[in-house]
Amino acid sequence: MKRGRGRARRQDRKRATDLRHLELLDQVDEDADGEEPQDGPTGWQTSTATMAGAARLARIGVWAALLAGPLLGGAALIDGSTTDAAARPTPSASSAAASGTGPAGFAQLYVRAYLAAGNGTENSVTPYYSGTLALNNPPGARTAATTVVMASTQVSPGYWSVTVAADVVAHPQGGSATDTGLHYFQVGIQATGPATAGGAQQGTGPVGYTATSLPAEISAPSSLRPGALVYGASTLSSTDPAQSTVSGFLAAYLTGTGQLGPYTTPGAVLTPVTPAPYSAVAVAGISDDNPGGTGGSTAVPADGTLRRVLAQVNATSSAGTFSLDYALTLRARAGRWEVSVLDPAPRLSAGATTAAPSPAGGATKTPVAATAAPATTTTP
The missing domain is CATH 3.10.450.540 (Nuclear Transport Factor 2; Chain: A,)
Structure with a gap:
């Protein structure tokens, strides 16, 4: 772009010089037209007319150059812009934000395997965690009826912290299964591969995941009081x-x-x-x-x-x-x-916001009744 501007400035200076030249040619033309005939040989008169004709031709050439100047200057700018654009590196498509979908799914599978594993069945966890593992509980003492990812946060490129909620069912020896409610587990998941798979690599490549430790049970996320709705009191009436x-x-x-x-x-x-x-x-x-x-x-x-x-x-x-x-x-x-x-x-309601969170103490051990949302439909 700078080279293009330099060319344009040089073209402007050249046009200014041509204008000054044009003014001199006009002066010569006027002198030739106003010259009185001289006695004797006609050499000077003939020479002046010749110079006037030459001046007119030169003037036409100068005007043509002046008219072409802006076009040439624009071409120079375009050329400079094109050259600079070609030299400027284009952003890499791999700079897109990393996706936590893969690490989140892996964490769910890991938590389910961890809850069901026990002493003597540690190998069922090794596909997810390769650290030294010796479990004390009997196998199958707990299972996850359902799991869902509550949060997936990238701690550093290719490293994720995932929170998994699990509806844990206890299976005591000699007793009946008991639903112990929702429990929340936080796990660290390291990912390899491209950013689209949660990794830190650019472009494409093999994808892999591994847990960096055993799950940590944490407290439930804080619950909020919803903002006000637009609806008023009940208006149920058979006449409505x-x-x-x-x-x-x-x-x-x-x-x-x-x-x-x-x-x-x-x-x-x-x-x-x-x-x-x-x-x-x-x-x-x-x-x-x-x-x-x-x-x-x-x-x-x-x-x-x-x-x-x-x-x-x-x-x-x-x-x-x-x-x-x-x-x-x-x-x-x-x-x-x-x-x-x-x-x-x-x-x-317009401007409604959630209220301050209320403590969620003990929520991890309290059974939670699930509520199903009504089916949504496509609106016109």
């Missing part, structure tokens, strides 16, 4: 038109009774749960985002008006009756409410 819409929609959605079409906005893409997990659904409460509440109003506003509701339902199956919450967006049309969107999560 939204009641029949929500009840009919969720019955078709969860039990397969009827069709979704009569309860949804035209064009909404909503699919019922298949196979139907429940035989009956009863709406226990509905709250909406109307600050004043609808309070059983039978009036439906103008077409296109949106109403966001949170429905609390009791769904019954052969295993019992279970409580579920559904966040829905309703749209008014033709004097009735229709389900437009099955929201992916209840809506937070």
